[in-house]
Amino acid sequence: MNEVKNSTRIFTRQQVENLLKVTIGKTLLQVDTHGLFAHHEGRDKVKGIAGDIIEESVLGCKKDSEQKPDIIVDGVQTELKTTGMIEPKKKDSIYVYECKEPVSITAVSIPVIVNEEFETSNFWHKLAHMIWVYYWYKSPVTVKLDGYKDFPILGYQFYEFSEEDKVLLRQDWLLVRDFLIMIHREYHSQSKREEQYPRLSHELRGKLMLIDTAPKFPNNPRFRLKRAYATVIADQYFSKKHFEKLNERISKYADIDRKCQLMTLRYKGKTFKQMAKELRVDIKLDVKNFAESAVVKMFGGHASKLNDIEDFAKIGIIAKSVPLLSNGKGKEDMKLFLPNLVDWTKESEFEESAIYDYFAGHHFLLIIYKHIGCDVVFEGFKRVFFDEKFIMENVKKTWDDVRNLITNKKLEIVQKTKKDGSVRINKSGTIMESPNFPKLATHKVFVRGGASKTLDKYKTLEINGLKMLPQYIWLDKKYVQELIK
Template identity: 20%
Template sequence: MYNISSSESIISYAKMLKDKTLRQICEPEIEEHHYKGKGNFGQLLEKYYFGYEPNSASEPDFFEAGIELKSSPLKVLKNGEIRSKERLVLNIINYLEVHKEEFESSTFWKKNAHLLLIFYLYDKDLDILDYYIKLVDEWKYPLEDLNIIKRDWKIISQKIKDGKAHELSEGDTFYLGACTKGSTSLKSFREQPFNSQKAKQRAYSLKQGYVNHIIAKIAHEEIAVYGKIIKKIEILNNENSIEDIVISKFRPFYGINDSNIEAKLNLKVKKSKQYYSSLSKAILGVEIDKEIEEFQKAEIEIKAIRVEENNCIIQSVSFPAFKFKQIYEESWRDSELKDLIEKKFLFVFFKKNKFGYYLDKAKFWNMPYKDRNEFRMIWLKTKKVIQSGNIFKDYARDKNGNIRYSKKGHPIRKNNLPKLKESRVCHVRPHGTDSTFTYPLPVEDKKLKIIEYSRQCFWLNASYVRDEIYLK
C-alpha cells in the first residue's frame, strides 16, 4: 500500500482519502468495526486504512519515516467557512520524565516534529464511517512558529520542575498548550515529581486558533485579513518572547493621552464601545479592521480597561452570553467557560486624567489556579440553579412595594444566579438591559412557569480586575 520508510509514499497514500469517506474507501471489512469513544475515527483510520493497530507508543505512528498521524474534526460556520472544531491533542505529558528532557531530544519533539494531518467534516447526524474527509497534508512548523512552540514547551516543563503540574493552564503558553486529558475521576490524576499533590492528566495540544492557521495554509486560503505584529527577525532572536515584543510596542506610548496617541500614529479612530480596543490594536501596528495573526493563533483576546483617577475600575469584564441548556448538559471539564478562563489575555489599561484617558500600562495575564477553582464553584452554583428550575426570585420593587420597570417598559426581574457579593472573582448577570433577548430553559421555571429566560453572562468582578490584574 505504501513504503513505511518513505514519508513521500505515506503522504501520497494518505491523500487518496481526500474527498472520500471511510465507508467508501475501506469497505467491506470496516463495516463490522467495534471501536468506541471520542477518538474512534482515528482508530478506524489507523486499522482499516493504514493497516496497523492503534497504540499509544511514544514513537511516531510511522516510526521509520518519522511521521505522526493525527485526525481532527472540522465544523462549517454559518457563512460557509471551514474551521477547526477543537484543539489538536498530541501526546500525554509524562510529569515524571519531561522535566529531565531537553526540547530537541524530548518525547514531544520526537513524536510530533512531522505531522500527517487528516481533517474531516464532523456531523452529529452521520455515522462515523460517513464523515467526509476534507483536507489531507503534512505539517512541519515554520521556524518562527517553532521558536514560540519551543518556548511554550519550556514553560510547561519549568512549571513541572517548580512542583506546579497541578496548576498548569492553557493560558500559560501561546501556540502549544497543556490540555486536560481523561475523565474528572481520581484515576485520571497523576503523580508529579516535586510535589505530593496529584495533578490532572494533561496532554500537549496545538491550540484551536493555531489549528485554524494550519487549515488555512493547507487549504491555500487567503489569509490577508490578518495583520502581523511580530517581524520574523524579532521572534527568531531567542532573546525575545512574544510578551517582550508586544509590551515593547506599548511602552513608548505610556503616559500619553488617547487623542495624542492618535496624532502620533497619524490616524483617527472612530469613537465607539470598541474605541480603546481599536486604539490598542493601532499601537501594535495592525489595521483596525484586521485580526492579529499571532493573537488568533494563540487565542489571545485584548481587554481594554478604563481606570478612574482613584484607581477604581467601574465596569466588570464580561464573557460571552451562555446558553442555559448548554450548562445544564455539560460537565465543568468539557465546558466552554473552563476553556475561556484558561486562555491568555492582553489587558491594556487607560487611566483617567483631566485631559481624558492616557495609556497607563499593558500586561499579559492568565487566571491563577486558585481563582479558576473559585470560578468553577460559581459555574457549579449556576448549573444547580438551572437544574432546579429556580432561576426567578422576585420582581424588583420600589420603596412602596411597586414593581419597577425598565426604560423599555419591561418588569425588572431578580434571580437566584450567583451575585457579585458571593465571590471575589466573578458573578452572573445579564449583558445589556433588554430582557427580551432570551435563551430557552432546559427546566421550566417553577415560579413564572416559563421555558425561556433573559440571556446571562459570567463577569470578572471589577474589583478583581483592579486588585489582581491592574495593581499587581
C-alpha cells in the same frame, strides 16, 4: 467505500492523498467501513472515535497506542491527527472554523522526558511531520457517540512547523522538562516527587506559549497544542489567511510586557484624540475598537484587531478594554464570552470544560483608559493570566452552580423589585426580569444577559423551557481593578 487494509503502515504521499480525498464531504458513518460505530453500540462515549475511523477504516491501519508517529509516508514517520472543528460563536471572528478543544499530542511520560533532548524526544517525533484531518463537529452541544455519525469530514492537510514555531515549541518543551528535572533534583524519593507533579499543569501557565499539559497528576499528563494555536494551523487549510507579521517577533511573554512598558511611558496621559493623530487611527471608531486598533499600531502592526497579528493569534492573547471613571474606579464589569450553558451539564470534568479552557488557556492584554469629562485618556497596559487558585475558587464555583440549576430543574426567571417590593420596569415598558444564574453579588465570575434590548423577540436562548436573553460570562469590575494594580 471499499475496505482498506495496510498492516505495514507504509504509504506514498499519493496513496494517502487518494484515500483521504474521497472522504471529503462524507460523514464519519459513511467512511466507517470497519464498523467501529456498530462495535461500540450502546456506549455513550468513545474517546478518539473520529481518529480511530480515519486510521482504521480510511487508511486501513490497526489501532495502536505506541508513543511514535502513526504512519510512514514516503519514508518519513508521520503523525495523523484528526480534529473536530466548530463554527465560531463570534460574528466578527476571523476564522471559518475553530478547533473545538486543545489538541492532544502525546504523553508527557515523566520518567522518560527527564532524560530526553528535544530533537530526539517523543514530543518532537510526534510533531515533526503531520497530517491533519478535519471534521465538522456539527452540533452546538456535546453529543454522545451516535451524534458523531453525522459529522462530515471537511478536509486534510500535510503540515510541518515553521522554524519560528519550532523554536517556540522547543522553548515550551524545555520549560516542562526542566521543571520536572528540578523536582527530581530537589526530591529524591518517588513519593515526594509524586506530591510535586500536580504543580506542573499550573505553575508553568504563565510561561508556556503554544502548549499546555493536562490532566493533572496523578492522571497521566499529556502535551497539548493550545486551542488558539491549533486553530491558526487549521485556518491555513480553511482560509489560507495570511496573518500580519510584526517586525519584532514575540518569542516570550516578557517581550509583550517590555513593549507594553515602553508604550505606556510614551502614551500615558494622552487623549484618544491625540493618539488618533499620532498613530493614524480612525477616531470615529467606538472607544473599545479604537483602543484595540491603537494597541496594534503601538506594536508596529496595521490591522484593526490584535488577533489579525500572527504572534498574538498563535498564543491566544485576548485584548480587553478596562474603562475607568475619572476617580480611577472601574466604570463597568467586563464582558468575557458567550458560553453554551446547556453544554456545561454534559461536561464531566471541570478541567476539560470550555470555561476552564477559556480562563486557563489564554492570557489577556488589558487596555486601560480613563473617562475625564469629554475626553478619554490612555492609562496603560497590563498582561494578565488567571492562576489556579482563582480558577478553582471562582470559575469552578460558577460552573458548578450553573450545572446544578439546570440539571436539578432549579432554574427560574425572577422578577426584579424595588425596595418597596414593586416590580422594576425596563425602558421598553416590560417587567425587568432575569434567570437566577450566579450574580455579581455572590460571584466574581457571573452570568448576565448581554443584549441591549429586553423585548421578548430578543429572548433567543431557551433552557429548561425558559426563554431568556443570550447569557454571557462576566468578570466583576472590582476584581478587574485588583488585576490592574
